[in-house]
Amino acid sequence: MDRSVDVVVIGAGITGLTTAFLLLEKGLSVLLIEKSDRIGGQLCTVSDEGFLFESGPNTGVVSNIEVVELFRKLSTDCTLEIARKESKVRLIWKKGKFHSLPGSLGEAVRTPLFTSYDKIRVLFEPFRKKGNDSLESIASMTRRRLGQSYLDYAVDPFISGIYAGDPDNLVTRFAMPKLYQLEENYGSFVRGAIKRHPILAQEKKQGISKEVFSVKGGFKNLVTALRNKITDDQMILSAGKIAVYPSGDGWTTEIPSTGEQIFSRQVISTVPAYALPLIFSFIDFEWMEPIASLRYAPVVQIGVGLKDASLVPQAFGGLIPSKEKEQLLGILFNSSCYADRAPEGGASLSFFAGGIKCAELLQLTDAELKELVVDALHRMLGYPAGTLPDKMHIFRHEWAIPQYGADSELRLKCITYLQKIYPGLILAGSIRDGIGLADRIKQATLIAQEVGDFMTKEGNETK
Ligand SMILES: Cc1cc2nc3c(=O)[nH]c(=O)nc-3n(C[C@H](O)[C@H](O)[C@H](O)COP(=O)(O)OP(=O)(O)OC[C@H]3O[C@@H](n4cnc5c(N)ncnc54)[C@H](O)[C@@H]3O)c2cc1C
CATH class of the missing domain: 3.50.50.60 (FAD/NAD(P)-binding domain)
Structure with missing residues (x-):
C-alpha cells in the first residue's frame, strides 16, 4: 500500500x-x-461584472441543528446569509398572472389559486381519515387530504421547485418525510402543525429558524x-x-x-x-x-442579470404549475432576497426549465433558451417586449435531482x-x-x- x-x-x-x-x-x-x-x-457560483449566479442551489433552509453548527464552526471563513423578509412571499402563476400564496386566513379565503369547494373542504382536513398506503404518492395524499386545486396550484409547483419532479411519482414517505410523519403521528396536517408548535418554538431557540439561507458572496x-x-x-x-x-x-x-x-x-x-x-x-x-x-430529473438553470430591477417582484420567486402548460418551471428573484447579487439598481434571477416532465428542454440550444427568457421577462414580469438580459449564464444539469x-x-x-x-x-x-x-x-x-x-x-x- x-x-x-x-x-x-x-x-x-x-x-x-x-x-x-x-x-x-x-x-x-x-x-x-x-x-x-x-x-x-x-455547488458552484459564477461572478460576472457585479452579478452573482449559482449554477446549482440558490438557497438552503435552516431546518436542523447540524446546519446551525456547521456555520458556527466555519464562521471565521464564511457567513450565513438569511434571506430578507421578502423571501416569505411566494408567487404562483395562474391564467397569465402571478398570485401570492396566501400567508393569512384572510388571504386564504380570497386567493384565486384554489377553488371555493376545496377552500371549504380543507376546513375538514383534521377530521379526514388517515391513509394506509406507505407508498402513497404526494399527489394522491394531497388530493385525499386537501383537494385537486391544492395539488395543482400549491403542491405541484412546490414539487417542481424542489424536485423538478412529478408529484404522482414521488412517494411522500421518502420525498416529503416530515409531511408523511404529520399524518402518521397526528392524523392530520393541520392538527400536526398545531401540536408541533411548541416543538418548533423550542427549536427556534436553538437557532433552527426554518429560514431560507445562502452564503455571503454565494x-x-x-x-x-x-x-x-x-x-x-x-x-x-x-x-x-x-x-x-x-x-x-x-x-x-x-x-x-x-x-x-x-x-x-x-x-x-x-x-x-x-x-x-x-x-x-x-x-x-x-x-x-x-x-x-x-432516476434523476434533468434541470437547466439560466442565470439572468438585468441592469434595471424595477419590475422584478420583491419575492422569493414565482413557480409555474404544470397545469399552466408553460415551458418554465419557475423563476427565483435572488437579488430580492440577498445582498450583493447584482450591481446597484440591477437584479440577478434564476430561470428553471426541464425537470422530469419536460426533460427534452435540456436539449434546447442557447438561442432557444434565451428566447424563453426574453418571452418570460415580457409576459411574466412585464418588461417591454424584446427586452434582452444584460447577462446570461446557462447551466445544464443532466443528473440534477434524485427522484425518491x-x-x-x-x-x-x-x-x-x-x-x-x-x-x-x-x-x-x-x-x-x-x-x-x-x-x-x-x-x-x-x-x-x-x-x-x-x-x-x-x-x-x-x-
Ligand atoms: C440546479 C440545481 C438546483 C438545486 N437547488 C437547490 C436548492 O435551491 N436548495 C437545496 O437545498 N438544494 C438544491 N439542489 C440540490 C443540492 O444542490 C444537492 O442536494 C447537493 O448539492 C448535493 O451534494 P452532494 O455532495 O451530496 O452531491 P454532489 O454535489 O453531486 O457531489 C458529488 C461529488 O462526487 C463526485 N464524483 C462523482 N463520481 C465520482 C467518482 N467516480 N469518483 C470520485 N468522485 C466522484 C462529483 O464530481 C461530485 O463532486 C439543487 C441541485 C441542482 C442541480
Whole structure:
C-alpha cells in the first residue's frame, strides 16, 4: 500500500467536504477523493461584472441543528446569509398572472389559486381519515387530504421547485418525510402543525429558524471555507476512474491518476447513484442495480442579470404549475432576497426549465433558451417586449435531482444490506436521506459522528 488512512471519503460535493472536515476535526486521518478537477459538486457560483449566479442551489433552509453548527464552526471563513423578509412571499402563476400564496386566513379565503369547494373542504382536513398506503404518492395524499386545486396550484409547483419532479411519482414517505410523519403521528396536517408548535418554538431557540439561507458572496464561499479546513495532502482531485474493494480488515482504493493504492478502515461514498457500479464493481448486480438505477430529473438553470430591477417582484420567486402548460418551471428573484447579487439598481434571477416532465428542454440550444427568457421577462414580469438580459449564464444539469419514488424502498434495503455485509462501507450522498442542502449537511454530520465514535471505540479496545 502507498498510504494508509482511517477513512477514505469519495466525492467532494457538500456531503463529502462536510464529512471530511468533521472527521478531521475528530482527529482521524482522512483522504478525500474527487473525480473532477474542482471541488463543490453541485455547488458552484459564477461572478460576472457585479452579478452573482449559482449554477446549482440558490438557497438552503435552516431546518436542523447540524446546519446551525456547521456555520458556527466555519464562521471565521464564511457567513450565513438569511434571506430578507421578502423571501416569505411566494408567487404562483395562474391564467397569465402571478398570485401570492396566501400567508393569512384572510388571504386564504380570497386567493384565486384554489377553488371555493376545496377552500371549504380543507376546513375538514383534521377530521379526514388517515391513509394506509406507505407508498402513497404526494399527489394522491394531497388530493385525499386537501383537494385537486391544492395539488395543482400549491403542491405541484412546490414539487417542481424542489424536485423538478412529478408529484404522482414521488412517494411522500421518502420525498416529503416530515409531511408523511404529520399524518402518521397526528392524523392530520393541520392538527400536526398545531401540536408541533411548541416543538418548533423550542427549536427556534436553538437557532433552527426554518429560514431560507445562502452564503455571503454565494455558495462558493462555503466550499472555500470547507476547503480551508482540509490540507492538500488530504485531498486528491482529478482522480480518474477509481476502484474500491475489500481487503483484509479494511478497504483498498486504487487511484489511476496517481497510480496509488490507499488502505483505509472505512470508505464513505457520497457520489451520485449512477457512479457507484464502476467504483464498487465487486458488488453483485442484484444488490447494486436497485441503487444505481435511481432516476434523476434533468434541470437547466439560466442565470439572468438585468441592469434595471424595477419590475422584478420583491419575492422569493414565482413557480409555474404544470397545469399552466408553460415551458418554465419557475423563476427565483435572488437579488430580492440577498445582498450583493447584482450591481446597484440591477437584479440577478434564476430561470428553471426541464425537470422530469419536460426533460427534452435540456436539449434546447442557447438561442432557444434565451428566447424563453426574453418571452418570460415580457409576459411574466412585464418588461417591454424584446427586452434582452444584460447577462446570461446557462447551466445544464443532466443528473440534477434524485427522484425518491416507490423504488426507494428496495434501494434503501439494498444500501442497508450492503453496509451490513461489508463492515466499514458507507453508501451515502443524496441517494438517501434527502436532497436539500440541509439534508446533506445533516447526513454528513451524523456519519462523521458514527464513524468517529466507532474508530475511537476500536482504538481504545486495541490499546
Ligand atoms: C440546479 C440545481 C438546483 C438545486 N437547488 C437547490 C436548492 O435551491 N436548495 C437545496 O437545498 N438544494 C438544491 N439542489 C440540490 C443540492 O444542490 C444537492 O442536494 C447537493 O448539492 C448535493 O451534494 P452532494 O455532495 O451530496 O452531491 P454532489 O454535489 O453531486 O457531489 C458529488 C461529488 O462526487 C463526485 N464524483 C462523482 N463520481 C465520482 C467518482 N467516480 N469518483 C470520485 N468522485 C466522484 C462529483 O464530481 C461530485 O463532486 C439543487 C441541485 C441542482 C442541480
